[in-house]
Amino acid sequence: MIEQELAISTSNLTKQFDRHLAVNQVELQIEKGEVYGLIGPNGAGKTTLIRMLAAAEDPTIGEIYIYGDRLLRNDSNTRLKQRIGYLPDDFPVYEDLNVWDYLDYFARLYYLKSPHRRRRLQEVLELVQLTSKRTSKINTLSRGMKQRLSLARTILHDPILLLLDEPVSGLDPIARMQFREIIKVLQTVGMTIFISSHVLSDLAQLCTSVGIMELGFLVESTSLQDLYQRLSQQQIIIKTLGDLETLQQELKHNSYVEEWQFISEENSLKVNFSGNDQESAELLKALITAGIPISEFHCIQEDLETIFLKLGHKQAS
Known part of the structure; x- marks a missing residue:
């Protein structure tokens, strides 16, 4: 029986590619409303773990539960998958579209109907501070603006779980600060956020809990406060x-x-x-x-x- 207060729970979660064990027997528990930071060197298995949590990759063995329901890649629990927002580290933007049309395209894919769709687009543009850019072509935006636009696209459908893979990679300090402030707002409305990053100073400011991966293993998973008390x-x-x-x-x-x-x-x-x-x-x-x-x-x-x-x-x- 999976505890209902857990946003994410995994059991023996493992992913093997040929002879390479990318994720090895991960036991992960994240409570609702947390901002959980995942850190580790390149090749530790962070992206593979996030892809499995997003139902973009099948586990070799093991189970994933999201808010108490088992997550599978088949056609089951479609409603649950619709409540997950996933921003990979290499998600493309359509450079020739303007900001509004880009978001409107994804809103339609999420089956958002008018007039709610229009209201939702206005809300997310205001949240990511791109209202003034609504008619601008995406190819005129800075890297930081494009990343905030990608985040807007990810939260259009008001997910209960947000999965972010290296969302501030390559951003300057001001753009990272703007991104952090948006994440803080999303947490205040009760969204559970799972974020991997190499920018540990950002995670230290954002996260309530952290996990550390090494060679596919989750070697630490605890509250940030506990980690500081034990190891700092x-x-x-x-x-x-x-x-x-x-x-x-x-x-x-x-x-x-x-x-x-x-x-x-x-x-x-x-x-x-x-x-x-x-x-x-x-x-x-x-x-x-x-x-x-x-x-x-x-x-x-x-x-x-x-x-x-x-x-x-x-x-x-």
């Missing part, structure tokens, strides 16, 4: 108006200080610290009591990219 080491940036050698000598007396790195141009150290907030406050107090002129002291955590790289090294060793 706390660091403290300490800047002094005095000399760094004196600061280092004092740090050696603290058992929670593990190692540090120089930030020489700022007369600072980045300290790996295993203590909690209370213990970091005690460290600051000890430095001040020792007469060290501290001008900056703040705690940070290792980011998602650092965690991913550490996990990669751990898997390789």
